[in-house]
Amino acid sequence: MSEENQIDMVSLHHTVLRETESDSLLEIDPNFYRNLADFIGNLQKQEFDGVENKIKDTMVEMVTELTSLLIEIRLDKISNSSDLEISNLLDEEKFILDSQEEQKERTEMILSATINGKSKFLESLAQSHKTKKIVIRFLNEVDEIVGADLEKYGPFKTEDIATIPYENAQALIAKNIATKVHLED
Structure with a gap:
């Protein structure tokens, strides 16, 4: 990372202040969020004792x-x-906007199917969503279950990772028996 692209508390504050004071979306370094993640990661890795650790924790909170x-x-x-x-959009912001666009498309699809009397299509969507598989990590042991797709899953031990139907995963997550696995580095 070059010196000019490094982020610190002052440059972050300055960027937020400039963005706040402008009505238009400002141009920011394309690697801004990645550089910011590096800054926060490095800050969090530092180990201090006593007051210095409290200062570091406060800095992380402020950032x-x-x-x-x-x-x-x-x-x-x-x-x-x-x-x-x-x-002026950063790649990470485009990623967020893509999901918002997909949400709009899905909303329009449901609305259109509903007002055009396409109940079979809606039923198909609902069933497809219920049985869509997601990855979860088990926090507790669980006996064998029958999924929304009528397949058998399990049994599972604590810390097991599994791909199961969305509806079943949501029920386990709601009961704090499992947690969704997010793709992160």
Whole structure:
């Protein structure tokens, strides 16, 4: 990472302040979020004792709040802008927008099927969603279960990872028996 692209508390605060004071979406270094993640990661790895550790923890908290604020401000500008400058969007923000676009498409699909009397299509969607498989990690032991797809799964031990139908996974997650596995590095 070059010196000019390094992020610290002052540069992050300055970026958030500039974004807050402008009505348009500002151009930011394309690697901004990655550099920020490196900064936060390095800060969290540092080990101190006593007061210095409290200062570090407070700095991490402040950086986290500034980061949340920046993302919130930029996404708000993006969603409320009629003449958005696409080139100023960062890849991570495009990733967020893709999911919002998919949500709009799904909403329109459901609305259209409902008002056009396509109940079989809606039934097919619902069944497909119930049986869509997701990855979970078990927090407790679980006996064999019959999935929404009528297949047998398990038994499972604590810390086992499994791919099971969405409906069953949601029930286990709601009972704090399992947790969804998120793809992270």
